Amino acid sequence: MPAERPDSPGGDQELWALAAGGDVAAFGELFNRHVAGVWNYAYRLTGSWATAEDLASLTFLTAWRRVGEVTLVNDSARPWLYTVTANLARREQRRLGRFAAVLTRLPRNPVVRDHAEDVAGQVDADRRLKAVLDAVAKLPRAERRAVELCLLGGLSNGEAAAVLGIAEPSVRARISRARTRLRELLRDTGVLAGGDF
Numbered sequence: 001m002p003a004e005r006p007d008s009p010g011g012d013q014e015l016w017a018l019a020a021g022g023d024v025a026a027f028g029e030l031f032n033r034h035v036a037g038v039w040n041y042a043y044r045l046t047g048s049w050a051t052a053e054d055l056a057s058l059t060f061l062t063a064w065r066r067v068g069e070v071t072l073v074n075d076s077a078r079p080w081l082y083t084v085t086a087n088l089a090r091r092e093q094r095r096l097g098r099f100a101a102v103l104t105r106l107p108r109n110p111v112v113r114d115h116a117e118d119v120a121g122q123v124d125a126d127r128r129l130k131a132v133l134d135a136v137a138k139l140p141r142a143e144r145r146a147v148e149l150c151l152l153g154g155l156s157n158g159e160a161a162a163v164l165g166i167a168e169p170s171v172r173a174r175i176s177r178a179r180t181r182l183r184e185l186l187r188d189t190g191v192l193a194g195g196d197f
Contacts, residue, residue, distance in 0.1 A: 011075045012030060012033070012072055012075055012076050012077040012078075013072050013075040015027070015029050015030050015077075016030065016067060016070070016072055016077060019064075019067045020067045020068040027063075027064060027067065030063075030077055031060055033077075034077055034078055034081055035056060035060065037078060037081075037082075037154065038055075038056045038059050038060070038081050038082070038085055039052050039053065039056040040052075040154075041082055041085055041086075041152060041153045041154070042055035042056055042059070042085050042088075042089060044129065044133075044152040044153070045085070045086060045089040045133070045148065045152060046089055046092070046093070046133075047129045047130050047133055051089075051092060054092075055085055055088050055089055055092065056085070058088050059081055059084045059085045059088060060081075062084050062088075063077070063080075063081060063084065073159065073162040073163065074158070074159060074162060076159065078155065078159070079149070079155055079159045079160070079162060079163045080163075082148075082149060082153045082155060082163070083149075083163055086145075086148050086149075086153075131186060131189045132182070132186065135181075135182050135185040135186050135189075136148070136152070136178075136182070138181075138185060139178050139181055139182070142174055143174045143175075143177055143178040143181070144178070145164060146160060146164070146171050146174035146175050146178060147174075147175065147178045147182075149163060149164070150171065150175055151175065151178075157171045157172055157175070
């Protein structure tokens, strides 16, 4: 039987514990608090609205399945949810890479594209995001993880430090080095016109 919920929702840790005890409404509250952030993070990692929606759904499915096994960091579910999202995004990118490799071996026939994807691909923000994601992918792994969590995911340096298991000054140093490299990688792409990094 689920634990009794307080009248007003508490912190993430309290809601997580209630959900681990079988309280579906507590998990629903966690979902409502974090789904927009998880979707935005997934979109920033993939540059695809549809993929971001799929990844957000898979992240919360994973959370529901593992709610009894996970301990939250600093009373926030967000760092853990973002880590799951990033792992799922990497797995999806590997899958898409294998799929693209298979397509190159097929005979060339006209492909009917999804109209919604064509429209989304024409938006300048998507082009800029793709360029940034390509540049982020070229960073050393440690810097890339810090960028994914802090610059793309919006976690604080402290939250990212807890997720990565390093000191907060190390996160700041990785972000600083990554910004310098990103400016270099993006210099000739026109992405830096808005001063993103």
